[in-house]
Amino acid sequence: AQKVTQAQTEISVVEKEDVTLDCVYETRDTTYYLFWYKQPPSGELVFLIRRNSFDEQNEISGRYSWNFQKSTSSFNFTITASQVVDSAVYFCALIPQEGGKLIFGQGTELSVKP
Amino acid sequence: ETGVTQSPTHLIKTRGQQVTLRCSSQSGHNTVSWYQQALGQGPQFIFQYYREEENGRGNFPPRFSGLQFPNYSSELNVNALELDDSALYLCASSLAGTSSGEQYFGPGTRLTVT
Numbered sequence: 001a002q003k004v005t006q007a008q009t010e011i012s013v014v015e016k017e018d019v020t021l022d023c024v025y026e027t028r029d030t031t032y033y034l035f036w037y038k039q040p041p042s043g044e045l046v047f048l049i050r051r052n053s054f055d056e057q058n059e060i061s062g063r064y065s066w067n068f069q070k071s072t073s074s075f076n077f078t079i080t081a082s083q084v085v086d087s088a089v090y091f092c093a094l095i096p097q098e099g100g101k102l103i104f105g106q107g108t109e110l111s112v113k114p
Numbered sequence: 115e116t117g118v119t120q121s122p123t124h125l126i127k128t129r130g131q132q133v134t135l136r137c138s139s140q141s142g143h144n145t146v147s148w149y150q151q152a153l154g155q156g157p158q159f160i161f162q163y164y165r166e167e168e169n170g171r172g173n174f175p176p177r178f179s180g181l182q183f184p185n186y187s188s189e190l191n192v193n194a195l196e197l198d199d200s201a202l203y204l205c206a207s208s209l210a211g212t213s214s215g216e217q218y219f220g221p222g223t224r225l226t227v228t
Contacts, residue, residue, distance in 0.1 A: 004156075035216070043202060045157070045219035091156055100170040101147065102206075102217060104156030 002027050002096050006105035013082055014113050021077045021108045023092030029053075033095040034068065034075045035102065040088040051075065082112045118207050118220035126226045127195050135190040135223045137205030145169070145209065146188040147217060148180060151202040163188055192225075200227045 003026040013019045025034065036048040049059065051068050059066050063083075067076045079086055089109045093102045119138045127133050139146050145164045149157035159172035163182035177193040186207070192199055202224050206217035 037219075042221065043224075044221045045204065045206075047216050047218060050216050093156075098170075100162050101159035101172060102149070102157070103159070106156050 002029075002094060002103050004092050004094050004103055004105035006090075006092055006108050008108045009106070010109045010111070012111045012113065015084060016081050017112075018078060018080050019082050019110065019112075021079075021090050021092075021110070023075045023077065023105060025073050025075065025092070025094050027094060027096055029097035031097045035093040035095070036066065036075075036077050037091045037093060037104075038088045039091060039107070045091070048077075079110075082110075084112050084114055086110060087112045118205060118218055120203075120205050120220040120223050122223060123221070124224045124226075126228065129195055129197060129227055131195050132191065132193045133195060133225060135192075135203050135205075135225070137188045137190070137207075137220060139186045139188070139205075139207030140218050143207035143209055143218070144186045145207065146182055146186065147206045147208070148188070148190045149204040149206065150174075151204055151222070152198075153201070157204055160190070195227045197227050200225060 005024045032053045034051045038046045038048055049066055056068050063080045065078045089107045091107045092105045118140050121136045147162040148160040150160055151157040160174050161171040162169045166182045179191045181189045202222045204219050204222045206219045208215050208217045
């Protein structure tokens with residue numbers, strides 16, 4: 001079965017704190033693709049990052065960083081020095097080997113307070 | 115470059131009625147996917163269209179149907195509406211040949227069934 005689990009339903013931090021959003025996935029495929037999307041209150045899903053299963057190199061993009069570990073089936077997302085504008089629901093998602101459909105987790109609602 | 119657009123923004127229908135939602139894909143994209151997002155949940159894959167044909171379907175009944183047009187725009191039709199069909203309907207476009215590639219989402223249509 002293909003599944004994505006985001007155990008943290010809600011996280012609340014104060015501005016400038018670092019915050020990590022957890023994502024654990026399940027798949028028996030050897031080839032798969034992992035994604036993070038951001039959904040602000042407006043509702044539109046905004047693409048943040050894509051990783052394939054053969055690329056475990058971690059990535060940093062500005063205040064965002066991602067930690068992909070196949071050994072633990074995790075793809076965690078860290079925001080450094082959080083800002084109020086980071087407040088949104090964040091979704092981790094998986095595209096299995098067959099392609100096409102995104103399988104989303106339940107989402108983590110991040111609230112950054114000034 | 116034009117992003118993904120959806121219409122209408124909001125819609126209220128009565129149980130038993132039929133509804134048509136519309137989506138225009140991002141410039142250069144020829145694949146469209148539809149997702150249903152219930153309140154507080156992650157999006158669920160409905161189906162995908164490529165070259166005007168259905169190219170994968172999620173666990174949704176046949177009363178959910180779709181079309182893709184030669185200009186790659188798409189429609190989602192739902193017949194015999196039920197109260198549980200109330201949700202945000204998201205359309206996403208992507209490039210064919212990259213079934214594992216990024217999907218870019220529109221702002222969604224909020225459907226309320228009373």
